[in-house]
Amino acid sequence: MTKIIYIDGLPVEVTRKRIKRINMRIKEPDGKVVISAPYLVPDREIIAFVRSKMDWIDQGIARVRSRAIMHPEPADDQEKEARRRDLKRRIAERLPVIEERTGLRCSGWTVRDMHTRWGSCNTRTHHVNFSLMLATRTDTELDYVILHELVHTVAPDHGRDFYALMDRFMPGWKTIRRDMKY
Numbered sequence: 001m002t003k004i005i006y007i008d009g010l011p012v013e014v015t016r017k018r019i020k021r022i023n024m025r026i027k028e029p030d031g032k033v034v035i036s037a038p039y040l041v042p043d044r045e046i047i048a049f050v051r052s053k054m055d056w057i058d059q060g061i062a063r064v065r066s067r068a069i070m071h072p073e074p075a076d077d078q079e080k081e082a083r084r085r086d087l088k089r090r091i092a093e094r095l096p097v098i099e100e101r102t103g104l105r106c107s108g109w110t111v112r113d114m115h116t117r118w119g120s121c122n123t124r125t126h127h128v129n130f131s132l133m134l135a136t137r138t139d140t141e142l143d144y145v146i147l148h149e150l151v152h153t154v155a156p157d158h159g160r161d162f163y164a165l166m167d168r169f170m171p172g173w174k175t176i177r178r179d180m181k182y
């Protein structure tokens, strides 16, 4: 027995089960809020339960959706090529600007069909790879990933030097990192 209840505009899928307590989870990949509740608990108790957890729910939905963006649906080849062209154009535009501003330089770069990372840097050759997934991200997020990889040309790991350089060149970077999980 499943129904949707709207709580302050948020659709919540409620299923009645033979259980003792209300359980709530947020489903991948769309961030749907799903609740299992005992048969005898009235709707108003479920609504109060959800309202008391709104902050947790908002954060959970944001987290699940940003994970979904990390693993986008495979586009067809034509769409993929269009995305690749567009991303290359954006990187070709932004990378020299960021290199100029920071004095950090890579030896070359490639766009690759990577699904688990936004970018990588070969700390020996200073060649940088960017994930094709960046095609769907904002200019600010792209700038962040470009900077992140350029910083790795001089600070190989995420240690103190890395933090200091990121802070210096992009003061708001931690917020972007949190949203991108990178």
Ligand SMILES: [Zn+2]
Binding pocket: 148, 152, 158
């Ligand atoms: Zn890194």
